Amino acid sequence: MTLTNGPEKACFILNPKSGVRSTVSVPDLIGQHLDTTRWTPEIIFTERAGHATQLAQKAAANGARLVVAVGGDGTVNEVARGLLKTNAALGILPKGSGNGLARHLGIPLALPQALELLNTPVFHRIDSCAINNHPFFCTAGIGFDGLISSVFAQSTKRGLSSYIALVVKEFRTFTAQAATVEINGHQLNSDFFVVAFANASQYGNNAYIAPMADIQDGFLDVCLIRHVGVADAIQLGYGLMTKQIASSGLAEFHTCSTVEVKSPQPQHFHADGEFMGTATEFKVQLFPESLEVVASLGANVKAV
Ligand SMILES: Nc1ncnc2c1ncn2[C@@H]1O[C@H](COP(=O)(O)OP(=O)(O)OP(=O)(O)O)[C@@H](O)[C@H]1O
Numbered sequence: 001m002t003l004t005n006g007p008e009k010a011c012f013i014l015n016p017k018s019g020v021r022s023t024v025s026v027p028d029l030i031g032q033h034l035d036t037t038r039w040t041p042e043i044i045f046t047e048r049a050g051h052a053t054q055l056a057q058k059a060a061a062n063g064a065r066l067v068v069a070v071g072g073d074g075t076v077n078e079v080a081r082g083l084l085k086t087n088a089a090l091g092i093l094p095k096g097s098g099n100g101l102a103r104h105l106g107i108p109l110a111l112p113q114a115l116e117l118l119n120t121p122v123f124h125r126i127d128s129c130a131i132n133n134h135p136f137f138c139t140a141g142i143g144f145d146g147l148i149s150s151v152f153a154q155s156t157k158r159g160l161s162s163y164i165a166l167v168v169k170e171f172r173t174f175t176a177q178a179a180t181v182e183i184n185g186h187q188l189n190s191d192f193f194v195v196a197f198a199n200a201s202q203y204g205n206n207a208y209i210a211p212m213a214d215i216q217d218g219f220l221d222v223c224l225i226r227h228v229g230v231a232d233a234i235q236l237g238y239g240l241m242t243k244q245i246a247s248s249g250l251a252e253f254h255t256c257s258t259v260e261v262k263s264p265q266p267q268h269f270h271a272d273g274e275f276m277g278t279a280t281e282f283k284v285q286l287f288p289e290s291l292e293v294v295a296s297l298g299a300n301v302k303a304v
Contacts, residue, residue: 010039010066010091010118011059013079015046018071019095019158024111026070026093033115039066046075056082064088066118066294072096073138073204077272080291081135084128089292091118097159098204098273100138104215105200106296118294125289126215129199132282136271137291139203139210141196142261142282144174144228146268149275160205176227179263183222183254195261196223197284203240204273210253211243218288219255226250257286 014026027043034041042059046052052069056079059067068091069079080090093114094102105126108114131140141149151166176191198210198221210221223245228236232250239245246253261267266278 007036007038007040008065009059009063010034010041010068011055011064012041012043012068012070012093013046013052013055013059013075014043015052015069015071015075015095017046018075019097024095026095026111029111029115033112033119035119038119038121046078050078052078053082055079056088057086060086060088066091066121068093068118070095073098073100073272074274076101077135077137077274080128080137083292084135084287084290089121089123089294091121091294096204097163100202100204100273101200103204103206104138104202105293108296117296121294122296123292124216124295126291126293126295127199127218127286127288128290129197129220129284129286131197131269131271131276131284132279134271134276136197136199138200138272139196139198140269140271140284141194141209142179142263142267142269143177143192143194143225144170145194145196145203146270146275146278147174149270149273150268152273153275171228171233177263177265177267179261179267181222181224182260182262183256188224190224190226192224192226193228194223194225196225197221197259198223199286207240208243208245209240211246212253216289218286219257220259220284220286222254222256222259222284224252224254226252259284 056067067088069076070093092102092107094109176193179192181188196209198213200215201213202208213221239248245251261282
């Protein structure tokens with residue numbers, strides 16, 4: 001497709017550390033598959049954690065119409081937060097191990113096909129969220145999944161099998177944590193294994209924590225999981241991978257636009273799988289239609 005005004009600027013921000021497919025040369029793939037009558041590409045490598053946010057802000061300020069995160073959900077998060085309140089749209093070349101947002105948006109995991117999607121882009125507006133002012137676009141969580149994000153951040157191993165081994169190890173010693181969750185004017189006091197906040201439906205790797213979550217509906221889906229024994233854990237794992245967590249009897253769901261959580265003990269928390277620290281009080285907010293993305297029609301999103 002040729003534009004009457006010529007190609008627009010597309011900036012590709014690559015995290016060289018992300019993913020397990022390190023042999024793939026993304027610049028070569030961009031050279032082979034990107035339609036240069038549609039886009040004039042610029043390719044930049046990140047140099048450190050957090051760098052992608054600065055690069056994305058700069059690209060948007062310099063007139064890029066499209067800023068493409070090349071990496072996993074951590075890189076997607078960093079690029080996307082840099083694009084909030086700008087005129088640039090987010091593209092994704094999925095190169096992580098989980099790729100939760102890319103999967104929700106129907107973006108092909110094969111990079112040549114993901115590049116083809118950018119050649120004939122359809123733009124969509126999606127909601128974004130924040131946990132204690134840390135933006136997230138896919139999921140955030142407190143409790144066991146917060147702890148896992150912390151332990152995974154310290155581990156040098158990547159990939160699904162390492163992740164599962166780590167989950168099993170930590171599960172043996174983790175106990176549900178006391179907290180008060182305030183949703184829609186109601187206070188729920190309990191011990192919680194996980195309090196998860198879903199903008200998109202999955203954590204990544206097709207593990208669906210909130211299968212019904214709609215990324216354009218203006219609502220957060222909150223998933224509360226209380227005590228989890230060994231037999232429950234197997235059922236929970238099965239429910240996550242088969243989109244049947246809601247019928248497992250182990251999870252309770254609420255929708256809201258703001259939720260607050262208080263806990264007597266500091267709790268680990270994550271945003272899009274990245275460990276954000278510990279806190280005793282949490283405020284989680286949703287900002288409707290606050291980010292423009294290129295996604296696949298017929299996936300879980302409606303076109304603008
Ligand atoms: N040049 C860099 N050097 C070191 N770390 C970086 C660099 N660029 C980005 N990072 C950090 O790498 C981390 C992991 O990135 P990302 O999530 O994209 O990959 P991943 O962990 O392999 O994928 P997934 O989240 O799907 O498992 C992010 O926290 C990001 O801040």
